[in-house]
Amino acid sequence: MSKKVISVKFNNGLSCPILGLGTWKSKPGEVYDAVSSAIDMGYRHIDCAYLYGNEREVGQAIQDKIRSGVVKREDLFITSKLWNTYHRPDLVEPAIRVSLSSLGLQYLDLYLIHWPMAYKEGDDPFPSDANGKVIYSDVDYTDTWKAMENLVKQGLSRSIGVSNFNSKQIDRVLQIAKIKPVTNQVECHPYLGQRKLLEFCQERGIILTAYSPLGSPDRPWAKAGDPTLLDDPKVKLVAEKLKKTPAQILIRYAIDRGIIVIPKSVNKTRIADNFNVWDFKLSKEDIDVISSLDCNGRLIPQAEGREHKDHPFVKEEF
Ligand code: A2P
16 A cells, blocks of 8 residues: 655645544544554544544554654644634633643644634533523634634644634634634535635635545434435446545545545544555546535534524525
8 A cells, every 4th residue: 555645735834644534423442543543554644623522542542653653743743623612712722732631742733613603611512501502602703713823823733724614704714814724624525515615715725624525424413314425326436437445536536626634434444445545546527427416415514503693504605
């Protein structure tokens, strides 16, 4: 297996491996082995978040690989994300310090605002009222952004970015930013191709990162009968033609569009499969076939924040 990982260059001059291991939905008890195996196989980019509840175990795997000399800290690219209940500017630095401590790191390579919506401050990640509705906070994400910039100045994160921001929200951040976001991490796969957002971000020097690139078949709210991207006949057709797996086609589809991609797996064989994508490229014809699947098929709607003033997925925005 060729281990030549392509990297992309951010607008601040720093590099990021275009393929990383996702850890959303990776359970404690599984994620240590997943991260260890991934690093052994050549993965150098691990995507984490406070909300995933597994940063301590991810950190143990990273530290063990550094201690045993398999990899150096500076060769790894580690991302974490600021959760919605810590948007208030004075809470941002303590929040990154919690993730750094869990991960056992002195600095992150990338810290993202996980969602534009602020929730009521506190340690309950989904603070809710008597009717079970999430309680919001009115902190504006542009104020959160200014606190994120301080993290770079303090050396706590090399780069900063956003996640799940729509185009209007990105422009609001750019209007006040002294440090530009390097990426916008969003759901992106053939059913939700994000063509407009990709172009919008590219025009502003922001690289898109695709989460759920395989269609997240393990999303907790998946229902029987929901379409499964990995089983889609058009994806399978291209996979059979190129003698690759559907997952490899979906990963390469992101890479060939210049998008950073972070497939999640806790299975050693599939972690290897997902990394074995360096010896082929999709032709324009293959890309067109896969792009024809685009149907605004959003799988991660973040429904509990739907009525928030800053919910990003409103009809008139992209
Ligand atoms: P597992 O962790 O058991 O390997 P996404 O990255 O879009 O969220 O998708 C993650 C889901 O896709 C998980 O259920 C994961 O299962 C599964 N998965 C990851 N890699 C592959 C693969 N190569 N083939 C099939 N399913 C995969």
